[in-house]
Amino acid sequence: MNPQVRVEVAVAEQEFRVRAIGWVESPLVERAGAPRQGDEGGPEAWVVFEAGVERGLRDLAAGQEVLLLTWLHRADREVLTVHPRGERSRPETGVFATRSPDRPNPIGLHRVTVLAVDGPRLRVEGLEAIDGTPVLDVKPVLPGPSER
């Protein structure tokens, strides 16, 4: 048996490429001015999708709550511990026990309400991501098992 084959089988794939399917258009332009979470004053914003994925937006409608997954492009990916919410008085905490944007894979998770659907654009309420943030995915908020 060729030993090279065994090595190749044992090594799992470690890196993957995500691509922006849309971008946030928001009056929030500075990370320092953004609220920590969407329910702490996230403004209304547009999410503008690539024409190529518009078909995937079918069946989203005003009034629905959805989860937006974003790429937090200003994040520091080397960070493993933080002072929660940037407050130096709070003890240093592992990033996986916090919602810090600084983390190895800076994927943002935002629960927002759809206000309007306009072709490849969604108007949403309660989004704390800054203008220009790339969007990776949209998922419905799951109702209880009986309603699935």
Add this chain to the structure above:
Amino acid sequence: MNPQVRVEVAVAEQEFRVRAIGWVESPLVERAGAPRQGDEGGPEAWVVFEAGVERGLRDLAAGQEVLLLTWLHRADREVLTVHPRGERSRPETGVFATRSPDRPNPIGLHRVTVLAVDGPRLRVEGLEAIDGTPVLDVKPVLPGPSER
């Protein structure tokens, strides 16, 4: 003004690299046998992290609910509409209105309960991801604003 400079400013970055920070070790080995959602019978599983990120797990403890973000490595990224839950009788629906693993950026989102923390490993309950699924991130489930 050099017109090339203007072009470079206008083109936003579209692709990003994520990397596995850990892997799922689960008795579920086939996608066909996996439950659709963790609360529909997801078994207990281990999440085994890379030694390099173990410091980020500090402050996670048994009893906590966390969100695991995974890379659904068997997904078809060209799919934009699906029959929900694979049931052909249900009308074709845009993927962003479903939790289908097949979608342009196949990032899985799993709400699980931490049963135990053992160095770089978390024992969790209610995870429907199959054995070998790469893990990208862990986030706490957010309590109400007053408890943050």
